[in-house]
Amino acid sequence: MKMQFFHLPLLLLLFFSATSRSQPVYPRYANCAPSPYVCGDATFTIGYPFRVDGRHDYCGYPGFxxxxxxxxxxxxxxxxxxxxxxxxxxxxxxxxxxxxxxxxxxxxxxxxxxxxxxxxxxxxxxxxxxxxxxxxxxxxxxxxxxxxxxxxxxxxxxxxxxxxxxxxxxxxxxxxxxxxxxxxxxxxxxxxxxxxxxxxxxxxxxxxxxxxxxxPGTGWCSNCVGSGGWCGYNSSAPHAHTCFCPNGTFINSCYPTARSGKKNSGGWKIILGVLVSVVGFLLVCAFCLLCFRRRSKQRLHSSALLGLPKSSGGTPSSNKKDVVGSMSFHCHTHLFSYEELEEATMGFERSQEIGDGGYGSVYKGVLRDGRVVAVKRLYETHDKGVEQFVNEVEILSRVRHPNLVTLYGCTSPKSPRLLLVYELVPNGTLADHLHDPLRSRSLPISLRLSLAIDAASALFYLHSVDIIHRDVKTHNILVDQNYNAKVADFGLSRLSLVNATHVSTAPQGTPGYLDPEYHRFYQLTDKSDVYSYGVVLMELLSSRPAVDVERPPDEVSLAMMAINKIQKGELDFVDPAISVDGVVVARVAELAFRCLQMDREMRPSMKEVLEELREASRMLSSSSAAEEEGESKARDDVRLLKDSTPFSPSSVIETWMSTSTTLSASQ
Structure with missing residues (x-):
């Protein structure tokens, strides 16, 4: 039985080799080859999915x-x-x-x-x-x-x-x-x-x-052309990947015989083909066995990373299905197929890449329903990427706030790659606006205060539902087209237990923003976010990055530099482009100073921070309204002056003399 089974592939190869015959070129293949088309003074090459007069309907896609x-x-x-x-x-x-x-x-x-x-x-x-x-x-x-x-x-x-x-x-x-x-x-x-x-x-x-x-044709059409065929359309199966080949119509690509126009004749060719087939068959078997063993190891490794039980009486794949089911139930998030997101990002083309982080790259994509999204593809070789994937889904699927980036969904852990789908916030990060000299000059204090209030509102909301962001920084605050701020990137976030004073965990975050007490005692609290937010406030006031090694040694850290200057009563670190009443700037600087206290008990809560910023914004609005009223009154005085009768020479002299006398007296 074993010998007969081993001979079966050889018999099949001999059968197909003996029965293969050359065929005439398939008419649809010939008709749909790209061809030049002259219109006016220009010549265009017309091929799938386009069609012009004189070309058959099956050569183009409807609507093209x-x-x-x-x-x-x-x-x-x-x-x-x-x-x-x-x-x-x-x-x-x-x-x-x-x-x-x-x-x-x-x-x-x-x-x-x-x-x-x-x-x-x-x-x-x-x-x-x-x-x-x-x-x-x-x-x-x-x-x-x-x-x-x-x-x-x-x-x-x-x-x-x-x-x-x-x-x-x-x-x-x-x-x-x-x-x-x-x-x-x-x-x-x-x-x-x-x-x-x-x-x-x-x-x-x-x-x-x-x-x-x-x-139309995304992904598969290049395979068809690469195999020697031309892409086409089948009205009976409009979604099929129709490929017209020299010897017929196929799906996705041409069969190997499509490129060959010669007959497989001659006994020596048959013998050579059989020998090559035997060797190839043995190599394929060995390769499949190797791949099977390697994939089994990878499944066990992935199951461990995702928290799946190593032995539960079921297969690893069944355990993954359990995780997917529980995730979609508990997290209430949509599960996308990998194929849909691959199509949305045009196969994750480099031209679609809009960001790159420590654990993955971000691509711009368009879903089938027309939504423009950001797709984060986590690095499959990084164990932390899987942890961040689960963490972001767990956090973002349970929160909703206008100043938090929205998670539209994700792929299941059993998909080829771990992908997260967010709303696209197209106007860059707060860091982009602050640290680009041209952009920062166009950010008045009123707009900076508005962005600060948006971010503070998001963090206050997170703390109210026992979530610590853990990586607050200007690079994780996105700005939309209407200059609203949205807090993003929850890969390091943590859920805190109700009534617990802190979470004990190894310090993670970004240098320049990391809470010194968290770094020292490994105790994460909501006041750790407050410290990081204090650094963000200092960036909003100064337009300087949190860390800059080109500054003097005692000013490399923006937080330390600002604290030292505020303690001396100096505000020269404030961006000179901000033209506003110094009282408002001083109030915001004082608030940032309180957020950056080394002792976390001395720091305000995010609720206090939000209330203080809103009060500063009201002060700014009142000051602006008063200035406008003063300018309006001045304009009215000028108008009255123009409409009044001219002064007599003596009255003018008396006025000047009176002014001169007053000035002299004051001196």
């Missing part, structure tokens, strides 16, 4: 029909997306990019978009080479009230109403007054940068267009 349209005596390639027409300027098959220009903008020196540019999320997504331009049209505000908001001079209306743009999403009616409309359109990042820098006009930048990635 291109036409050569005529406008103003010129021909140009056009495509309709979401009932809107665009000129096609280029097609990049290597990067799956389609370059587009809105047909409405053609031939206009100052085009005005009237509607939002909407992209069908099932077919395309705006590429990461673009940014969103938000246009506020015909607003009552006569000047830009905040940084990064630019006047569109060519759209100034006859009634004196202004139009503004900014390079992100969001409404701003509260600061712009009433606007007739708000429109969001994508724009090439390079053109946007040149427009902001004054190197390109508004109209020219819009006419540069934008680019989108097409989605």
């Amino acid at each position: 029909y291109l036409s050569c349209s005529s406008s103003n005596d010129t021909n140009s390639l056009a495509v309709a997306i979401s009932n809107k027409n665009f000129h096609v300027t280029s097609i990049d098959y290597d990067n799956r990019l389609l370059y587009l220009v809105d047909t409405v903008f053609a031939g206009q020196s100052c085009p005005q978009p009237f509607v939002n540019t909407t992209i069908d999320a099932s077919l395309y997504r705006v590429s990461d080479r673009c940014t969103n331009l938000t246009l506020f049209i015909n607003c009552t505000a006569s000047s830009s009230p905040i940084p990064a908001l630019y006047d569109v001079l060519c759209l100034l209306s006859s009634t004196g109403q202004h139009s503004y743009y900014r390079l992100d999403n969001g409404t701003m009616d509260d600061v712009l007054g009433r606007c007739s409309s708000t429109v969001v359109v994508p724009m090439a990042q390079d053109a946007a940068t040149r427009m902001v820098n004054g190197e390109m006009g508004f109209g020219a930048a819009l006419q540069e267009g934008f680019s989108v990635n097409w989605l």
Whole structure:
């Protein structure tokens, strides 16, 4: 029996070798080969997923029909997306990019978009080479009230109403007054940068267009082409990965015979094939056995990392299913498939990477429902990565707060890689805004106080539900497009027991932010977060990093430098770009000083910190209102002075003489 079983693969190989015959080229393979297409003065290569007149329907994907349209005596390639027409300027098959220009903008020196540019999320997504331009049209505000908001001079209306743009999403009616409309359109990042820098006009930048990635064929089409076939579409099985090969239609890729047009004839070829097959079969068996043993070890290792019992009467895979089930039940979080997130990030392409940390990389992705997300892929070789994965899911699945980053879900521990899916907060970190000289100058004290209040509110909420963040720093505070702060990164967070004074654990965190008492006594408390937050406050006041080895030795640590200066009554570490009443700055500096006390009992709670910051914000608002009232009164006095009858020469002399006398007396 064993000998007969061993001969079975050889008999099958002999059978297929003897019956193989050359075949004529498959018609659909020939019809769907990429071919040149001339439209006007331009020549385009047309291949899957695109289709033009003269090519069969099965060569392209529905919704990707291109036409050569005529406008103003010129021909140009056009495509309709979401009932809107665009000129096609280029097609990049290597990067799956389609370059587009809105047909409405053609031939206009100052085009005005009237509607939002909407992209069908099932077919395309705006590429990461673009940014969103938000246009506020015909607003009552006569000047830009905040940084990064630019006047569109060519759209100034006859009634004196202004139009503004900014390079992100969001409404701003509260600061712009009433606007007739708000429109969001994508724009090439390079053109946007040149427009902001004054190197390109508004109209020219819009006419540069934008680019989108097409989605059909993601992942599998390159396999099909690489195997010698052409990608296609099957209306009977629209979701199938149809690959047209020289010898027929296959799924994903062509069979090995697709590239060969020769017959396997000749006895010596059969004998050689049999010998090669025998050796190959033995090598495959040995390789499979080796892989099986190695995978078994990896499963046991992964089970141990995830806290699975090493021996429970069941298989490791069944234990993993138990963990997945309990996690989704207790944590109330959505479980994504690895394949869906791989598709969302375009196969985790490097161009999609937006961040890199100690335990994993973060990628920008677009889910099938159109949500733009951040996907964290943990390093599989780092044991701490698994611990952080479970920790973040446990923490974030049980908390909800507007100033905490939202966890949309994760993959199950049995997936090929551990992935976490968050809301995408696109405006960088607080550290980015504070430590970039150009950005920090555009952060007034009112905005810094607002960001500080947001972060303090999030930490107060965490402490109220017995969660210690453990890694509070400006790099873990994200800033959204409306300049709201969101606290992120809960990989080191810990749940504290009710009525417990502290959690005993080895110190972890970031140098410059780490609580000295935690580092010394291995006792983690909510006051450890307060110390770290004190460093964040000092960064907000000074625009300096928490640690800088280029500073003098006694000023390397921002916390130590600030404490020493405050004790001496010096506030020269405050960013000179902050122009405000010194009382407010001194109040915030004093609060930060209290947070940084070496004795944790001397530090305020996050509730006290939040209340103190809100009071400082109220003081700032009252001061600003008083200044505006004073300026208004001064303007009224000037107006009255202009409307009054002129002084007589004698009265003018008397006034000057009186002033001079008064000044002399004071001297």
